[in-house]
Amino acid sequence: MFKPIHWNTFLRDFIRIQIGFIIYGLASSLLIRGNLGTNAWTVLDVALSPIFHLSIGTMTVLVGFTVLSGALVMREQIGWGTLANILSIGPWIDRWLSIIPSVKDNLLLQSGMLLVAIFLTGLASAIYIGVEAGAGPRDSLMLAVKRTTGLSIRVARAIIEVTVVGIGWLLGGPAGIGTVVFALLIGPAVQWGFKLFNVQPHKPVEPEIIAGIEGGAE
Numbered sequence: 001m002f003k004p005i006h007w008n009t010f011l012r013d014f015i016r017i018q019i020g021f022i023i024y025g026l027a028s029s030l031l032i033r034g035n036l037g038t039n040a041w042t043v044l045d046v047a048l049s050p051i052f053h054l055s056i057g058t059m060t061v062l063v064g065f066t067v068l069s070g071a072l073v074m075r076e077q078i079g080w081g082t083l084a085n086i087l088s089i090g091p092w093i094d095r096w097l098s099i100i101p102s103v104k105d106n107l108l109l110q111s112g113m114l115l116v117a118i119f120l121t122g123l124a125s126a127i128y129i130g131v132e133a134g135a136g137p138r139d140s141l142m143l144a145v146k147r148t149t150g151l152s153i154r155v156a157r158a159i160i161e162v163t164v165v166g167i168g169w170l171l172g173g174p175a176g177i178g179t180v181v182f183a184l185l186i187g188p189a190v191q192w193g194f195k196l197f198n199v200q201p202h203k204p205v206e207p208e209i210i211a212g213i214e215g216g217a218e
Contacts, residue, residue, distance in 0.1 A: 003077060003134050005079075013133060014084075016127060016131055017128045020125070020126075021089050024125070025091075025095065026092070027121040028089070028121075029097045031113075034103055034109075035110060036177055038178065038182070039179065039183075043165050044173055045168075056094065057091050057095075059090075061091075068137035071144045076140045077134075078134045079134020081128065082140060085136040114181060121186060126196065127193070165179060
């Protein structure tokens with residue numbers, strides 16, 4: 001269930017993957033502070049944060065471990081990058097949220113923050129996916145659902161994310177026009193990132209995963 005660690009490149013891979021997580025945390029924070037709507041899982045994280053009286057980043061970590069538990073129950077393979085994803089992105093989100101102010105009633109600036117966040121998410125995803133240290137917990141769950149049910153990657157992804165954003169929205173999470181824009185543009189953004197860093201998907205399903213990437217990281 002665990003991918004082997006390549007110790008000869010571990011230090012380089014660790015530094016690279018952390019750079020990806022830093023950028024991903026910045027992108028998520030821009031989505032939150034832009035107040036136009038976030039990606040599906042962040043809608044849920046933000047909604048749960050005040051309910052449990054925890055920071056958004058801490059909630060991201062806890063949700064990540066919960067999702068990973070589901071994937072492990074379905075015997076999905078994970079790697080050290082999966083755990084690094086869970087433990088790193090949340091704290092970076094909290095750090096960036098402490099720096100970036102909330103913006104409202106300024107549609108031009110908010111739109112710019114949304115587009116920059118999508119661009120950075122694509123960039124960050126290409127950086128840490130290229131390390132090939134294991135999928136993020138949410139992608140691991142998606143792959144587990146696909147494998148155990150026989151559904152396609154796209155259908156499994158759609159079911160999970162529609163369910164997550166629906167629950168998050170009902171709990172008061174920041175679903176909005178930005179959520180829709182993110183869903184439409186994140187695929188091209190990640191594909192651009194792959195081209196920029198010459199990341200070569202090594203499995204046939206990965207182009208579909210890329211098109212529906214969370215954040216997957218998250």
